[in-house]
Amino acid sequence: MEGVIGGTTEFTFTSMYKKPHGPPLVETMLASMAVMAVYPIYLFFRVAKNTKDRIIKIKSLIIGTGIIIGTTAYAIEMTDAIAYQYMPIYRPMILVGTVIVFFGYLMPRQIERIIAGHAAVSEELVRSFVEEFFVYLVAPTERTQPNAFSKTLRLDHQQMVGRKILFEFEPASQYETTIKDFATEALANAELTIIFTRRGSAMHSYLREHKAVKFFCLTQQVSVPTEFSENEMLLPANDTSLMLDVFDKTLKAHPESNINVVFDSLSDLVLSIDFERTYRFMRYAIEMLASTRTTVLFLLNQTAHDSKVESSLRGLFSNQIFFGKGGIQIVKLSKIEVGKVET
DSSP states (O other), X not given: OTTEETTEEOOOHHHHHSXXXXXOHHHHHHHHHHHHHHHHHHHHHHHHHHOOOHHHHHHHHHHHHHHHXXXXXXXXXXXXXXXXXXXXXXXXXXXXXXXXXXXXXXXXXXXXXXXXXXXXXXXHHHHHHHSOOOGGGSXXXXXXXXXXXXXXXXOOHXXXXXXXXXXXXXXXXXXXXXXXXXXXXXXXXXXXXXEEEOTTSXXXXXXXXXXXXXXXXXXXXXXXXXXXXXXXXXXXXXXXXXXXXXXXXXXXXXXXXXXXXXXOOHHHHHXXXXXXXHHHHHHHHHHHTOOTTEEEEEEEETTSSOHHHHHHHHTTOSXXXXXXXXXXXXXXXOXXXXXXXXX
């Protein structure tokens, strides 16, 4: 009698397929597994085909391949679709597929760099990103605010141009409104504005709708510069050499224009790469941005550091302001005589 061995009922997937036990279970399970696996595999290979980012392309191909290997081997194991003598071959392939998927997802940063190579920011890449600055993107109400930020320091726009300012703030304050005024003033004067910040930060959320403002978003998710949208480019958060390269190439891309930069924030950088590296980066950055046509705000969370770190960073700046719950306060401004500005 089929399905019975020595008085014991044989219960395997293949025995259930034997007549008269009903539907072709093996084929049904294989088809179900195939359907569940095909769609994510399709998505990964589609991403690999369409993306311009070499790391994402390779990761997507690796993960998609791992899913194919793992699900195929698992389907064979579950259905006994191949003779048992081949078990030493197909059973380890389940583990192989799983390892490949995890390797693609959790690829070490060192291997990513080997795959991508050293990716310095090309002048063409920065130029194509920052040169699309159109005055018509500025709202009519913003054109009437050419001193929106500078007037809070009792300066006019021309007196503001060229300053490198340490902007200390209390996190609980609404300091973002002042940064918005800084960007509004730059746009009202038809000047390029770029902001270094984390994607999803308060600064990013506050200003991302301004398409004329260009964002360099610092993230751990990329190892090379990656254009994310028409006004957002992703940069590795810990690679200060790339940040300096962006400064340099931006200046070269706009040799005659006034440029406004917001760096949000020095506190995040200190916590990410340590104070010594941040301090060296700042010395290079201030020297590189010394041009009188470049205006920069470097943000610093006043509550995030000890007095030694704060004192060292303050020593790099001759222009310092503070924004607390009571609003903006001038700590010190260099050279230009402060006077009343008509608004």
